[in-house]
Amino acid sequence: MNERYVHGYDPRENARLQDQAGTLVDLLHSDTSYPAGSVVLEAGCGVGAQTVTLAQRSPGARFMSIDISPDSIAQAKRRTDAAGLTNVQFRQADIFALPFDAESFDHVFACFVLEHLSRPVAALAILKGLLKPGGTITMIEGDHGSAYFHPASDDAQRAIHCLIELQQAAGGNALIGRQLYPLMVEAGFDAVHVSPRMVYVDSSKPALVEGFTKKTFTAMIEGVRESALAAGIVEPKAFDAGIRDLYRTAGTDGVFCYSFFKATGLG
Amino acid sequence: MNERYVHGYDPRENARLQDQAGTLVDLLHSDTSYPAGSVVLEAGCGVGAQTVTLAQRSPGARFMSIDISPDSIAQAKRRTDAAGLTNVQFRQADIFALPFDAESFDHVFACFVLEHLSRPVAALAILKGLLKPGGTITMIEGDHGSAYFHPASDDAQRAIHCLIELQQAAGGNALIGRQLYPLMVEAGFDAVHVSPRMVYVDSSKPALVEGFTKKTFTAMIEGVRESALAAGIVEPKAFDAGIRDLYRTAGTDGVFCYSFFKATGLG
Numbered sequence: 001m002n003e004r005y006v007h008g009y010d011p012r013e014n015a016r017l018q019d020q021a022g023t024l025v026d027l028l029h030s031d032t033s034y035p036a037g038s039v040v041l042e043a044g045c046g047v048g049a050q051t052v053t054l055a056q057r058s059p060g061a062r063f064m065s066i067d068i069s070p071d072s073i074a075q076a077k078r079r080t081d082a083a084g085l086t087n088v089q090f091r092q093a094d095i096f097a098l099p100f101d102a103e104s105f106d107h108v109f110a111c112f113v114l115e116h117l118s119r120p121v122a123a124l125a126i127l128k129g130l131l132k133p134g135g136t137i138t139m140i141e142g143d144h145g146s147a148y149f150h151p152a153s154d155d156a157q158r159a160i161h162c163l164i165e166l167q168q169a170a171g172g173n174a175l176i177g178r179q180l181y182p183l184m185v186e187a188g189f190d191a192v193h194v195s196p197r198m199v200y201v202d203s204s205k206p207a208l209v210e211g212f213t214k215k216t217f218t219a220m221i222e223g224v225r226e227s228a229l230a231a232g233i234v235e236p237k238a239f240d241a242g243i244r245d246l247y248r249t250a251g252t253d254g255v256f257c258y259s260f261f262k263a264t265g266l267g
Numbered sequence: 268m269n270e271r272y273v274h275g276y277d278p279r280e281n282a283r284l285q286d287q288a289g290t291l292v293d294l295l296h297s298d299t300s301y302p303a304g305s306v307v308l309e310a311g312c313g314v315g316a317q318t319v320t321l322a323q324r325s326p327g328a329r330f331m332s333i334d335i336s337p338d339s340i341a342q343a344k345r346r347t348d349a350a351g352l353t354n355v356q357f358r359q360a361d362i363f364a365l366p367f368d369a370e371s372f373d374h375v376f377a378c379f380v381l382e383h384l385s386r387p388v389a390a391l392a393i394l395k396g397l398l399k400p401g402g403t404i405t406m407i408e409g410d411h412g413s414a415y416f417h418p419a420s421d422d423a424q425r426a427i428h429c430l431i432e433l434q435q436a437a438g439g440n441a442l443i444g445r446q447l448y449p450l451m452v453e454a455g456f457d458a459v460h461v462s463p464r465m466v467y468v469d470s471s472k473p474a475l476v477e478g479f480t481k482k483t484f485t486a487m488i489e490g491v492r493e494s495a496l497a498a499g500i501v502e503p504k505a506f507d508a509g510i511r512d513l514y515r516t517a518g519t520d521g522v523f524c525y526s527f528f529k530a531t532g533l534g
Contacts, residue, residue, distance in 0.1 A: 145415050146524070150445045152412065178417045181469040182520035192471065196524065200463045202448040253449035257413070257463065257526070 036060025038106040044113030048076025055085045066093040103132045111140040118171035124187030131267030139263045143177030146259035149249040159242025162228035177261035189265030197260040203252045213256040218246040303327025305373035311380030315343025322352045333360040370399045378407040385438035391454030398534030406530045410444030413526035416516040426509025429495035444528035456532030464527040470519045480523040485513040
C-alpha cells in the first residue's frame with residue numbers, strides 16, 4: 001500500500017481520534033452488533049478508536065483487527081487490554097495482501113479506512129472474498145465536502161479544501177462518504193444500503209461544540225497546516241483565517257454541520 | 268413586504284411545489300400534530316402544499332392559513348376543499364401587518380417562508396407576539412448550501428449559487444436552514460430545538476431520484492435560468508452544463524444529498 005496516512009501519527013492526532021470516537025459512538029455505532037459466535041474482521045483498526053466500542057457491543061463475537069501500522073496496532077492493543085476485552089485479536093497486515101483464506105469471516109467492518117486508499121473498489125472486492133456466504137460488510141466514512149456552517153466563510157472552506165487536496169495527493173478521497181453506494185455496488189455487494197449520519201451542532205449542545213466542532217473537525221483541519229503550507233496550496237494568512245472562522249462556528253450563535261455515511265451490504 | 272418571490276408563480280412552479288410536498292411529507296411533517304381544540308396560525312401557506320398535510324394530521328385543530336398572495340390563497344383553498352378539509356380558514360395578509368390580536372394562537376407553523384424575508388428575526392418576533400403563553404412555534408426551512416452530490420461538479424454548484432444570489436438580491440436567504448437556531452434565539456423564543464432532516468438519494472431509492480433530485484431540486488434550479496441570465500450572473504452554457512450535471516447525479520451511480528432544518532420553540 002503506497003498511500004501516506006494524511007493525518008500523520010503524532011500523539012495529538014491520536015487524542016483527536018479518541019475524542020472523535022467518544023463523541024460519535026452512538027451516532028455511528030449504535031446499530032452495529034454481531035451475534036455470539038460470529039467471527040468479524042475489522043479492516044484498518046488504527047489506534048483502536050472503534051475497536052473497543054465494536055468489541056464491547058458484541059461481547060460474544062470474536063474480532064480479528066488488522067492494521068498496516070505496527071505502532072497503531074500496539075496502541076490499539078493497549079486500549080482493548082485497558083478495557084478488559086478478551087474477544088479481540090490483532091495482526092499487522094496490508095489490506096491488499098491479507099493473510100486469510102477466502103470465506104474466513106462472518107462479517108467485515110471498516111471505519112475511516114477507504115478514504116485513505118487509492119483503489120477502494122479493489123479493497124472492497126478483496127474484503128468481499130473473505131466473507132462467508134450470507135456475510136455482511138459495514139463501512140463507515142466521513143465526507144469533508146459535507147461540512148457547512150454559520151457564519152459561512154470562504155476562508156474556512158478553503159482551509160477544509162487543503163485537507164481534501166492533500167488527501168487526494170496521497171491517493172485518498174476525502175469526499176468518499178457520498179460515494180459509498182456506487183463503490184459497494186461496483187465491488188459486487190448485494191442489498192447495499194447507505195444511511196447518512198448527520199452531525200448538527202449548535203450552542204444548545206455544548207458537548208458537541210467542544211467534542212466535534214472544535215476538537216474533532218477543526219483540530220483535524222488545523223492538523224494539516226504544515227503539510228498544506230509545505231505543499232504550497234495555501235498562504236499561511238489565508239489558512240489561519242480559515243481556522244479562526246471554523247472556531248467562530250463554535251460560538252454562541254454558530255452552527256456546524258457534517259455528515260458521515262454508513263453502508264451495509266451482503267457479500 | 269417588499270420582497271419578490273424568487274420562484275415566481277407560474278403553473279410549472281406550482282407542480283414542483285406539489286411534487287416536493289408529496290415526496291417530503293413524512294420527513295418534514297411526521298412529528299407535527301396539534302391537539303384537538305387548538306388554534307394554529309400557518310404563516311405563509313402559499314399554494315397550500317403543506318396546508319393539506321397539516322390539517323389532515325391534526326383534524327381536531329383549527330388552522331388560520333395566511334399568505335400575501337391572493338392567487339396562492341385561492342389555489343390553497345381549492346386544494347383543501349378537494350381534500351374535504353373543513354378545519355382550515357384562509358386569509359390574505361402580510362406577515363408584517365397581521366390582522367390578529369396579541370396572544371390569539373396556541374401554535375404557529377411556517378414552512379419555506381423565512382427564506383424569502385429580508386427581516387426574519389422581525390417576522391419571528393411578530394409571530395411570537397401572537398402566541399398564547401406556553402404556545403409553540405415550528406419553522407421548517409431548506410438550505411441550498413447543504414446540497415452536495417456525486418459526481419461532484421463545479422458547474423452544478425455554480426448553477427445552484429445562481430439561485431442563492433437571486434434570492435439574496437430579492438432580500439431573502441437561501442442558506443437560512445442552518446441559521447434557524449440563532450435566529451429563533453435572537454427573536455426571543457425559549458427551548459429552541461433544531462433537528463436537521465437530511466434527504467439522501469441513491470439509485471436504490473427511485474421515488475426520491477424522480478421526486479426529489481430531478482423534480483424538486485434540479486427543477487427548482489432550472490426554474491431560475493431566465494432570471495439568472497437576465498441578471499447577468501452566469502453564461503447560458505455554464506448554467507446549462509450545471510443543470511446537466513445535476514441531472515447526472517440522478518444516474519445509476521449518482522448520489523444526491525440535501526438538508527432541511529426543522530426548529531421548534533416556546534413563545
